[in-house]
Each structure stands twice: as C-alpha cells, then as structure tokens.
Ligand code: HEC
C-alpha cells in the first residue's frame with residue numbers, strides 16, 4: 514500500500530473520510546450542490562472547471578477519475594502538479610508538462626492505433642515520473658507471464674470452459690436456490706485501514722439490489738450505498754451522487770444474487786490460468802462486453818470460490834482498477850459467504866472483517882435512501 518498517497522488524502526481532508534471516498538473512486542468537486550440541483554444533464558469539463566485545455570469535451574464527472582489515473586500512472590500525489598486548493602493554476606511545471614503529455618498521448622493513439630486508446634501514461638511511466646528507455650539487467654531470472662512457465666514441448670494445460678467454472682462457483686456458495694432464499698442480510702464487523710486503525714462497520718443488503726455500507730469513523734459516518742437505481746456516497750456535510758459509470762459498479766456490488774446473475778452480465782467469457790492467491794491456485798475468468806471494461810474473476814481451482822475480483826472504471830486517459838479480495842468463507846443459512854474482504858485501488862486499501870451476520874431479517878428501505886444535502890451537513894458525528 515502506498516502510505517504516502519494515503520497520507521496525502523488524509524492531509525487533504527483531515528480525516529479518513531475522504532480517503533475512503535478516494536478509494537471508492539468517487540472523490541470529486543461534485544457534492545452538495547450537484548445533489549441539490551440534479552439532474553441537470555451531463556456537463557463538459559470546461560463548463561465546470563476553470564482551466565481545461567487538453568481535456569475539453571470530456572464529461573465534467575470524468576475529470577477527477579482521469580486525474581486519479583494520471584497520479585497512479587506516475588506514482589505521485591495531486592500536489593506534484595497542483596497548487597493546494599487552486600487546481601486551475603498552472604504554476605507548477607509538471608502540470609504544464611502533463612498537459613503536453615495528454616496531447617501527445619492522444620496524438621500517438623490517433624496516428625498509430627486508429628484512435629484506440631492503446632498507449633496511456635502508464636505505458637511509458639509505469640508508476641514513475643521518469644520513464645525508463647533502456648532495458649534493465651536484473652539479478653533475477655527473467656520473469657515469465659503466467660502460463661508460459663511450461664518447458665518447451667510440453668503441451669499447454671487444458672483449461673475448463675468459463676461456464677463450467679461459473680457454475681462451480683455458484684454451486685460452491687450453495688447454488689441458485691439457496692442463494693435466492695436469502696432476501697436480506699445484515700453484517701456487522703470491523704473496518705481496518707492502512708496503519709492498522711480499526712473502526713466499526715455495518716453492511717445492510719436487501720433483495721434484489723439494495724445495499725448500504727456504513728463505516729463509523731472518528732469524524733462521522735462514511736456511507737456507500739445503492740438504492741436499487743442510484744448510488745451515492747456521503748460523509749458528514751457532503752453527499753456525492755454516483756455517475757453512470759459508478760452506478761454500474763455499485764449495482765454489481767449491491768446485487769444479492771450476483772453469482773447467479775454473472776453469466777448474464779457479460780456477453781463473452783474467457784479462461785486463463787490465474788495467479789496464486791493466498792496459496793490457492795486460481796483460474797482467471799474474464800467477462801467482456803464490447804465497449805465496456807472487462808471484469809476479472811479469480812476462482813479457486815479446488816473449491817471454486819471467488820477469491821479476487823478486479824474491475825475497471827473507464828476514464829478518457831485510461832482505466833482505474835479496483836481489486837476486491839474475498840476470504841474467510843463461512844456457512845450462513847445455507848449459503849457460503851466471505852466474512853472478510855479487502856478493497857484496493859492504486860491509492861490505498863481497506864479491509865472489512867464481518868463478526869456478526871443476520872439474514873432474512875427486516876431492513877427498512879429508508880436505510881438506502883440518500884440523505885438530503887442539508888441533513889448530511891447537520892448530522893452530528895457519531896463516534
Ligand atoms: C502529472 C500532473 C497531474 C497530477 C498528478 C494531477 N493533475 Fe490535475 N490536472 C493536470 C493537468 C495538466 C490539468 C489540466 C488539464 C487540461 O488542460 O485539460 C489538471 C486539471 C485538474 C483540475 C481542473 C482544474 C480547473 O479548474 O481547471 C482538477 C480539479 C484537478 N486537476 C484535480 C486533480 C486531483 C484531485 C489530482 C490528484 C488525484 C490531480 N489533479 C493530479 C495535471 C495533474
């Protein structure tokens with residue numbers, strides 16, 4: 514985990530709340546005003562921000578995700594390019610260079626790759642401000658990609674088909690029928706953030722697709738929710754209504770029958786050998802639909818259980834990845850559930866460990882409804 518990045522977010526917001534919003538991928542200019550006046554139709558970046566030159570014509574809500582992509586690609590914090598509290602200023606040289614680089618990247622793709630975004634900031638920068646142009650001689654044996662470790666002449670191991678693996682996963686967690694007998698779920702446990710700080714956390718789910726997770730932090734509650742149609746995030750004084758792209762992933766998270774619906778979510782699935790996760794061999798099943806970023810599922814070769822999910826949020830400059838690792842699977846009312854999951858992005862990670870679970874109990878629909886901006890602002894912080 515990049516402690517510096519995490520410290521940066523903390524410094525910027527003064528609390529963990531913004532760090533979590535940053536990790537959730539929804540930290541932005543947006544907020545109270547937007548929530549109060551929504552929906553006003555998509556705005557262009559140059560209409561909402563003061564000094565947009567290279568990113569003209571992209572949706573305003575894509576500016577911050579694009580910036581997160583740039584920061585992750587170069588391994589820097591926002592302040593590497595920006596004057597604090599004045600993002601529009603061009604006082605720092607790297608910002609001016611970065612603008613040229615955005616134009617360069619777009620030209621490379623336009624001139625060489627038929628406008629497909631093949632080359633991104635990360636292609637050259639690989640997490641550093643200074644791209645390396647000369648091959649490096651290392652002390653280690655050259656690394657081979659998974660699947661290439663076979664000796665010459667050895668046949669490529671036969672892989673199961675995706676359908677079989679997705680069926681095995683569904684069966685491993687109890688099967689479709691058992692899954693659909695669950696109509697609500699309440700999970701209580703502990704959130705652990707970088708540095709090992711712990712906070713109480715609760716997750717409420719209701720069929721078919723409502724979900725709210727509440728983290729009780731020092732400065733107040735950080736909430737991530739999907740009400741069946743619209744996703745939102747809130748911290749005291751601030752509500753962020755999710756963009757269309759954010760809604761899609763929030764919807765997936767909220768789907769109580771995700772494992773049963775998986776096959777219908779993507780038009781094509783492929784299978785590859787996956788990496789070892791926590792000592793478990795995996796298959797990587799990738800779901801694809803034309804024009805959408807893929808979904809990667811790492812399924813335990815033996816148990817069939819889902820150990821890792823990686824999804825991507827599209828930005829005009831590149832894709833921001835989110836990785837969720839699932840572990841500590843236990844039986845709960847006929848279904849097998851992960852009691853522990855870790856959500857990681859290039860900017861940081863946090864873990865939730867469930868300690869108590871209830872299913873098929875009444876959950877009030879009001880829990881999933883976004884608070885009005887004013888109420889969020891006046892809500893006292895509950896430690
Ligand atoms: C490597 C340099 C670089 C980094 C790092 C960077 N930015 Fe930017 N940022 C830019 C450039 C260049 C622009 C102007 C883009 C344009 O001209 O269209 C910009 C524009 C912006 C704007 C619009 C400001 C305005 O009103 O015109 C915001 C807001 C912003 N960045 C926020 C961030 C945040 C938040 C981060 C950290 C997650 C960040 N930036 C990281 C280079 C950077």
Ligand code: HEC
Pocket residue numbers: 583587607608610611612614615618632633634635636637638642643644830
């Ligand atoms: C085709 C390769 C390539 C791509 C793509 C690329 N860069 Fe660069 N970038 C470089 C090279 C090479 C340098 C170093 C130039 C030098 O040393 O003078 C550099 C330097 C920079 C610097 C100056 C770093 C410093 O020393 O402070 C910034 C900022 C930067 N790039 C941002 C970006 C951003 C943002 C993107 C994506 C929009 C991007 N670059 C895409 C190759 C690339």
